[in-house]
Structure formats: C-alpha cells, structure tokens
Amino acid sequence: xxxxxxxxxxxxxxxxxxxxxxxxxxxxxxxxxxxxxxxxxxxxxxxxxxxxxxxxxxxxxxxxxxxxxxxxxxxxxxxxxxxxxxxxxxxxxxxxxxxxxxxxxxxxxxxxxxxxxxxxxxxxxxxxxxxxxxxxxxxxxxxxxxxxxxxxxxxxxxxxxxxxxxxxxxxxxxxxxxxxxxxxxxxxxxxxxxxxxxxxxxxxxxxxxxxxxxxxxxxxxxxxxxxxxxxxxxxxxxxxxxxxxxxxxxxxxxxxxxxxxxxxxxxxxxxxxxxxxxxxxxxxxxxxxxxxxxxxxxxxxxxxxxxxxxxxxxxxxxxxxx
Amino acid sequence: xxxxxxxxxxxxxxxxxxxxxxxxxxxxxxxxxxxxxxxxxxxxxxxxxxxxxxxxxxxxxxxxxxxxxxxxxxxxxxxxxxxxxxxxxxxxxxxxxxxxxxxxxxxxxxxxxxxxxxxxxxxxxxxxxxxxxxxxxxxxxxxxxxxxxxxxxxxxxxxxxxxxxxxxxxxxxxxxxxxxxxxxxxxxxxxxxxxxxxxxxxxxxxxxxxxxxxxxxxxxxxxxxxxxxxxxxxxxxxxxxxxxxxxxxxxxxxxxxxxxxxxxxxxxxxxxxxxxxxxxxxxxxxxxxxxxxxxxxxxxxxxxxxxxxxxxxxxxxxxxxx
DNA sequence: TCCCTTATAGTCAAATGGATTATAACTGGA
DNA sequence: TCCAGTTATAATCCATTTGACTATAAGGGA
Numbered sequence: 140x141x142x143x144x145x146x147x148x149x150x151x152x153x154x155x156x157x158x159x160x161x162x163x164x165x166x167x168x169x170x171x172x173x174x175x176x177x178x179x180x181x182x183x184x185x186x187x188x189x190x191x192x193x194x195x196x197x198x199x200x201x202x203x204x205x206x207x208x209x210x211x212x213x214x215x216x217x218x219x220x221x222x223x224x225x226x227x228x229x230x231x232x233x234x235x236x237x238x239x240x241x242x243x244x245x246x247x248x249x250x251x252x253x254x255x256x257x258x259x260x261x262x263x264x265x266x267x268x269x270x271x272x273x274x275x276x277x278x279x280x281x282x283x284x285x286x287x288x289x290x291x292x293x294x295x296x297x298x299x300x301x302x303x304x305x306x307x308x309x310x311x312x313x314x315x316x317x318x319x320x321x322x323x324x325x326x327x328x329x330x331x332x333x334x335x336x337x338x339x340x341x342x343x344x345x346x347x348x349x350x351x352x353x354x355x356x357x358x359x360x361x362x363x364x365x366x367x368x369x370x371x372x373x374x375x376x377x378x379x380x381x382x383x384x385x386x387x388x389x390x391x392x393x394x395x396x397x398x399x400x401x402x403x404x405x406x407x408x409x410x411x412x413x414x415x416x417x418x419x420x421x422x423x424x425x426x427x428x429x430x431x432x433x434x435x436x437x438x439x440x441x442x443x444x445x446x447x448x449x450x451x452x453x454x455x456x457x458x459x460x461x
Numbered sequence: 462x463x464x465x466x467x468x469x470x471x472x473x474x475x476x477x478x479x480x481x482x483x484x485x486x487x488x489x490x491x492x493x494x495x496x497x498x499x500x501x502x503x504x505x506x507x508x509x510x511x512x513x514x515x516x517x518x519x520x521x522x523x524x525x526x527x528x529x530x531x532x533x534x535x536x537x538x539x540x541x542x543x544x545x546x547x548x549x550x551x552x553x554x555x556x557x558x559x560x561x562x563x564x565x566x567x568x569x570x571x572x573x574x575x576x577x578x579x580x581x582x583x584x585x586x587x588x589x590x591x592x593x594x595x596x597x598x599x600x601x602x603x604x605x606x607x608x609x610x611x612x613x614x615x616x617x618x619x620x621x622x623x624x625x626x627x628x629x630x631x632x633x634x635x636x637x638x639x640x641x642x643x644x645x646x647x648x649x650x651x652x653x654x655x656x657x658x659x660x661x662x663x664x665x666x667x668x669x670x671x672x673x674x675x676x677x678x679x680x681x682x683x684x685x686x687x688x689x690x691x692x693x694x695x696x697x698x699x700x701x702x703x704x705x706x707x708x709x710x711x712x713x714x715x716x717x718x719x720x721x722x723x724x725x726x727x728x729x730x731x732x733x734x735x736x737x738x739x740x741x742x743x744x745x746x747x748x749x750x751x752x753x754x755x756x757x758x759x760x761x762x763x764x765x766x767x768x769x770x771x772x773x774x775x776x777x778x779x780x781x782x783x
Numbered sequence: 784t785c786c787c788t789t790a791t792a793g794t795c796a797a798a799t800g801g802a803t804t805a806t807a808a809c810t811g812g813a
Numbered sequence: 814t815c816c817a818g819t820t821a822t823a824a825t826c827c828a829t830t831t832g833a834c835t836a837t838a839a840g841g842g843a
Binding site: 753 | 831832833834838839840841
C-alpha cells in the first residue's frame with residue numbers, strides 16, 4: 140500500500156493530534172410478533188456499548204464483542220449510523236475528548252436470551268408517537284400537538300413562531316399534511332427542543348408535569364435510536380434488509396407485518412404481494428403454514444441469490460404514501 | 462442533561478479505553494462549467510485533512526478549520542460520510558490506533574482561489590470510467606472489461622469465477638444491463654480488488670503495465686472520493702443539494718448541466734424542466750441570460766423557502782434510468 | 784434572409800402504483 | 814352438515830408518474 144509521506148502527512152506531524160476516547164454504541168433491532176424491539180441493558184434505558192480498544196481487530200468486531208459480552212446476543216447485519224463528539228468529559232488532570240460511533244444492527248430474537256441483563260423492548264415504548272399502524276396515536280393529537288403549539292407560541296418573534304409551527308406541522312403531519320414515517324429523527328428533535336422528553340431537561344419545569352409520556356434513555360441513547368429507526372425506515376424501501384429480521388421461512392403476511400412494524404404504518408396487502416413477487420425476492424418452500432387462522436398460507440424463504448443480483452441495484456417495498 | 466452513572470458506564474470504567482488519534486478528512490466538491498471538481502492539496506493526490514484536536518469546538522468546526530488552513534477555502538454544506546479505523550500505526554513505543562472520519566462538503570468555486578496549495582481537479586481524472594455523459598467511455602469497454610474478465614477467470618473455483626463475472630457485469634452494466642451511476646463505490650472496489658489501480662498494489666506486477674489509466678491518490682483517499690460521489694449521486698435525487706453548487710442566479714440548462722456533471726449521465730431536457738417547475742424549487746429573477754448562444758434563457762434563483770417546506774419531505778430529480 | 788443555436792411549451796404512450804373486488808381454503812361453532 | 818368468520822390468492826381498474834418526442838419561439842451570425 141502507499142505509505143509515502145505526503146504534504147498532508149507533514150502538516151499533520153506539525154500538530155500533535157490530541158488523543159481521544161472512542162466509544163462504540165449499538166442499536167440492535169429484532170421484530171417479534173409484529174413488535175419492533177430494541178436490545179437494552181441496565182434499566183432498559185441503555186444501549187449496549189463499550190470503548191474501542193487495542194485488542195479489537197476493527198470497529199465492527201469491537202462492537203460485536205461488547206454487545207455479545209453485555210447481552211449474550213451475537214450480531215448479524217451491521218451498518219454504521221453516525222459519529223459524534225460527546226461534550227467534553229473532565230478527566231483526572233486534563234480535559235478529555237470523547238467521540239461515539241453508533242451502529243444499527245439487525246438480528247433475529249433468540250429464544251435462549253442468554254445473559255440476564257439482556258432486555259428486548261418495543262421501540263414504541265420510547266417513541267409512542269411513532270406507531271401509526273392503528274391510525275394517528277392519541278398522544279399526538281391530545282398531548283403533542285397542544286404542547287408543540289404552546290412551545291411555538293412561547294417565543295417572542297413572530298417569524299420564529301411561524302417557523303416553529305411549520306416545523307411541527309411538517310414533521311407530524313398536522314393540518315392535513317401526510318405523516319412521513321421517515322422523519323423520526325426530526326420529530327424527536329422537535330420534542331427535545333420543546334422540552335417534552337426527560338433528557339431535554341433544559342432547566343425548566345423540574346416537576347416534569349408537561350412531559351410527553353414515554354420511556355426515556357440514558358444520555359443521548361434515545362437520539363441514537365431515533366436515528367436508527369429513521370435509517371431503517373428509509374432503507375427497507377430500497378434494500379432487502381427486512382429478511383435479516385425474518386425466520387428461515389415465513390408467510391407473506393408475516394413479512395408484511397414485519398415491514399409494517401418497522402414503518403409504523405399499514406400497507407395495502409395485494410400491492411405488497413405484487414411487489415414482492417415481481418422482484419422475485421422470495422421463493423416458495425413448498426410447505427404451508429397452518430396457524431394462520433384462515434386458509435393456510437404458503438411458506439416462502441428469502442432468495443439469497445438476490446443479494447448477488449440486486450443488493451446493489453435496489454429493491455423497493457410499498458410503504459403507502461398516506 | 463443526564464449524567465448519572467449507568468450500568469454501561471460502570472462496564473466502561475472497568476476497561477481503560479485505549480486512546481486513539483482521530484483524523485478529519487474532507488471531500489470538497491464544486492462544479493464549474495459542467496465539470497465536477499474535487500479540492501486537493503499536495504500533488505493533487507491528497508484530500509484536505511487534519512487531526513481532531515482539543516481546541517476544536519466540534520468535529521465539523523475542526524474540519525472547517527483544516528480545510529480553510531490548507532486550501533484557503535471556506536466550506537458551506539457539510540455532511541458526514543463514514544468513519545473507519547486505519548490499519549495500525551506504529552508509534553514510538555507502543556501501537557497506536559487511529560480512526561478517520563470523512564466528510565462530504567459542497568461549495569462554490571471561488572475565483573480568488575486563495576492559497577497556492579489549493580487545487581481543483583475534475584473528479585473524472587480519478588474515475589475516468591464514471592463519466593457516461595458521452596456514452597460509455599472507451600476505457601470501460603477497451604480496458605476495464607477485458608481486465609475484469611481476466612481477473613475473474615484467474616481464480617480456480619468455478620463458482621467464484623461466475624460470481625466475479627456477475628459482480629463486474631452488474632457494477633459496470635455489461636451484457637445489456639443498465640449502468641447505474643450510484644454504484645461508484647462498488648466499481649472502485651472491483652478495480653481495486655482486481656489490482657487495476659495503483660494503490661491496490663497487492664504484490665503483483667510491479668511494472669503496473671496492466672493498470673487502468675487514471676490519476677491515483679494517497680492512502681485510501683480515492684476510496685473516500687468514491688464514497689462521496691456515490692452519496693452525492695444518490696442524494697441529489699431526493700434532496701435539493703444541487704443548489705449548494707450553483708451561483709445566485711442560473712438558467713435551467715446550467716442547473717441541468719450541473720446535475721448531469723454529478724450524475725455522470727445526460728438527462729432529458731423537457732422532463733428535467735417539468736420536474737423542477739412542478740416542485741417549485743426555483744423562482745424567476747425576472748432577468749434573462751444573453752450568453753446562451755441561442756434564444757436568451759430566463760434566470761432563476763433557488764427558493765430558499767423550500768428548505769423549510771420540503772427539506773425534510775424529499776425532492777426528486779429525474780436522472781433517467783438508462 | 785437563411786441557418787444555426789438554445790429556450791419553452793405541449794403531446795403521447797407506457798409504466799407505475801394505489802385501491803377495490805372476487806374467489807379459494809381453512810377453522811370452529813350452531 | 815352447514816354457516817359464519819378468517820386469511821390467502823388472483824385479477825381488475827384507474828389515476829398518476831415518467832420517459833420520449835414534436836412544435837414553436839427567440840436570439841446570433843454568415
């Protein structure tokens with residue numbers, strides 16, 4: 140490989156780059172019975188994580204090690220989410236910089252859950268306003284909307300009031316707008332800015348009477364989850380990643396329910412089947428499932444060949460526009 | 462903010478997280494006269510970069526500082542690309558880990574280029590196989606295809622041969638497949654694996670007689686550029702980021718040429734105009750441009766209001782499917 | 784004036800995608 | 814045994830999108 144000293148390298152040498160601690164944080168997802176779940180530790184308020192250390196061969200292997208050690212759960216599919224600098228940590232004698240690298244991991248929920256600390260929680264416990272499978276959740280209209288309007292109107296400048304109202308309307312689909320399931324991060328940032336989640340505690344209202352009811356997380360872990368949900372909701376539309384969450388064989392309805400769980404909205408059944416079949420993402424196993432409650436459904440398995448054929452080129456799933 | 466010690470934090474304390482050097486690397490893009498350019502330093506083979514240090518307020522501000530110092534160029538739009546662990550650097554007494562955080566930055570090319578070290582180069586000098594604006598470039602059919610087939614056939618296992626041929630065919634659109642402009646990274650990885658670029662020097666053929674003619678870069682900088690091109694080609698289709706590269710006012714054809722420069726392929730003119738106008742991305746300035754060579758064209762400017770309206774919701778640009 | 788260039792408007796057909804209806808195959812209870 | 818309820822599977826309809834094409838307008842230069 141190229142190892143010559145270049146102009147850039149010389150510039151670098153002039154500055155003693157400060158050393159930094161690096162943390163790896165995992166948002167691990169599985170779907171069970173139509174509930175999308177996040178893997179947590181502690182009081183179900185913490186994501187698996189740990190420092191990147193010398194013994195780790197790579198960032199990903201370091202992450203796998205920490206998750207397996209803390210939850211007993213091995214990881215399959217992994218993808219990087221975002222790297223951010225934490226606010227300064229004050230070390231013993233000097234200031235200590237730290238950065239965190241967050242990852243999204245997809246897996247199947249194992250029965251033998253392993254470690255006692257391991258805990259799967261529906262991610263809608265942390266984001267009750269994100270589940271629109273039964274229509275707009277009550278908390279959005281009854282709590283979030285009035286609070287956000289109140290927050291918008293609490294600022295003096297008229298232009299800023301209008302801008303805040305517009306942001307809220309677009310993110311949540313107020314005023315006859317469509318709800319866009321991919322805006323999970325923007326919605327979280329709004330409720331955070333408006334001081335409606337615990338971790339936003341920006342000095343006001345210590346009684347928390349005005350919080351939106353939802354389960355909180357340590358530090359910025361809930362923001363990482365929001366980032367991951369948004370990424371996943373976007374990605375299922377053009378990459379066949381759903382299958383990382385499915386068992387070996389499944390019915391088309393099970394597949395649809397899984398996509399719906401992730402997207403947080405319902406999908407038109409015939410259209411879903413049409414697209415899946417058109418793209419030849421799956422093949423029949425020849426068997427049928429009996430426990431559907433109605434007519435037995437054919438069982439399918441993922442055609443792994445498509446990973447060679449189209450992994451690159453792009454798939455699509457029909458998550459209706461509203 | 463939440464600063465309580467959690468289960469995860471305790472686990473962390475048990476392991477003295479090793480300290481790491483962090484580098485910030487920028488892929489800075491501008492488009493001039495229909496040529497998409499990358500900002501380089503050194504022998505036009507190095508991206509602006511520098512270590513993340515204590516005096517930097519944030520990762521992004523650190524990056525801005527280094528780019529401005531090394532090239533004299535201020536940055537506008539910035540977005541994170543990817544974080545990766547470099548192979549171990551051997552320090553004075555102990556092994557030293559390093560990670561790099563790469564960014565994509567969009568800007569307008571300033572006339573007063575500033576620093577002498579600053580150099581804009583067409584990115585197609587580094588990726589001649591990526592410019593399909595005049596049809597498939599000769600280098601693809603004359604050089605790349607035979608070399609890739611040779612590389613595929615050089616492996617013993619028949620299944621692996623088939624897989625390599627298929628990867629090449631899909632990435633480059635051989636065998637009547639469509640060329641997909643977003644596969645820039647996959648194509649680079651193929652030519653790298655096949656040993657067709659200088660930096661891949663995997664021990665074979667030191668004479669380099671079999672290399673594909675193209676400008677090389679230091680270390681893995683060319684891979685970062687490939688990642689950035691891919692990201693940008695994808696992003697222009699659903700976010701109005703092109704306007705970061707445009708002057709204050711412009712004609713619709715100039716806008717189209719810029720998109721074509723980025724996408725590396727031509728676009729149908731009437732359809733392009735239709736989509737731009739439908740989405741109300743721009744508004745007329747009322748003036749016209751005289752130097753079009755033909756009938757004078759109306760001048761437009763970007764409607765910054767759309768950043769409030771749809772930044773979130775998604776735009777679309779018509780980059781034809783082939 | 785003719786011919787070249789580019790701008791701008793309008794048309795057409797194929798493909799996509801959302802919604803609906805119809806029929807099939809099972810379970811469980813009256 | 815038959816009927817109601819449930820889910821599976823197939824087929825159709827129609828509005829919108831989108832790719833490709835044609836026609837006309839408005840400038841410059843020979």
